[in-house]
Amino acid sequence: MHKKDCFYLGKVAKKFSFKGEVLVYLDTDEPEIYQNLESVFVEFNGHLVPFFILSASIHKNNFLRVQFEDMFSEEAADRIIGCDVYLPLQMLPKLEGDKFYFHEIVDFEVQDKRLGYIGKVVRVNDSNAQALFEIDFNGKEILVPMIDDFIIKVDRKNKTLHLDTPNGLVDLYIN
Known part of the structure; x- marks a missing residue:
C-alpha cells in the first residue's frame, strides 16, 4: 500500500x-x-x-x-x-453536499460568482490557523480562505467548486 x-x-x-x-x-x-x-x-x-x-x-x-x-x-x-x-x-466515509475532503477537490475548476472561472484547485493548505484553497490561474497562485460563507456549492459530478469571494480578494492576484 x-x-x-x-x-x-x-x-x-x-x-x-x-x-x-x-x-x-x-x-x-x-x-x-x-x-x-x-x-x-x-x-x-x-x-x-x-x-x-x-x-x-x-x-x-x-x-x-x-x-x-x-x-x-x-x-x-x-x-x-x-x-x-x-x-x-x-x-473514508462518503460526504455529501458542500462537505468535502481536501484531497477530493484537487483539480476541481473554481467558478467565482462574480468573476467566473478563476482557476483550478492545486491543493488545500491547512498548515496555518486558517485553511486556504490554493488555486492556479494561468500560472498565478490565488489563495482563498476556506470559509463556509465563501463556498456556494461543491459539484462533484462536474468537478467544480463554486465560490462567492468578497470584492477585491481574488482581484489582488489576477490584476
Whole structure:
C-alpha cells in the first residue's frame, strides 16, 4: 500500500498497558466509526506496514485503545509510539453536499460568482490557523480562505467548486 492511496487516521500516542496495548489518537470528528477495524497501516521506517487488530475500543473521546496482533509487551509497543496510522482512501466515509475532503477537490475548476472561472484547485493548505484553497490561474497562485460563507456549492459530478469571494480578494492576484 502506498501513502498516496491512504488517508491519515491518527498517531500512536502512548502505551496503555504492560501487555502491549496502545492508545491511537484519532484525527476525526467521529472516532466511533473506527472502533471495529480489522487492521490499519502504521508508518514504520518510512513504509506503511499492516497491523492487525485483536481488540479496540474508544478511550476518552478521540483515542482508540488497541491491542495489535503479535504485540504483547511494552517493548513491542515502544517501537511504534509516535508512528502515524493510515487507512485506504476507500474507507473514508462518503460526504455529501458542500462537505468535502481536501484531497477530493484537487483539480476541481473554481467558478467565482462574480468573476467566473478563476482557476483550478492545486491543493488545500491547512498548515496555518486558517485553511486556504490554493488555486492556479494561468500560472498565478490565488489563495482563498476556506470559509463556509465563501463556498456556494461543491459539484462533484462536474468537478467544480463554486465560490462567492468578497470584492477585491481574488482581484489582488489576477490584476
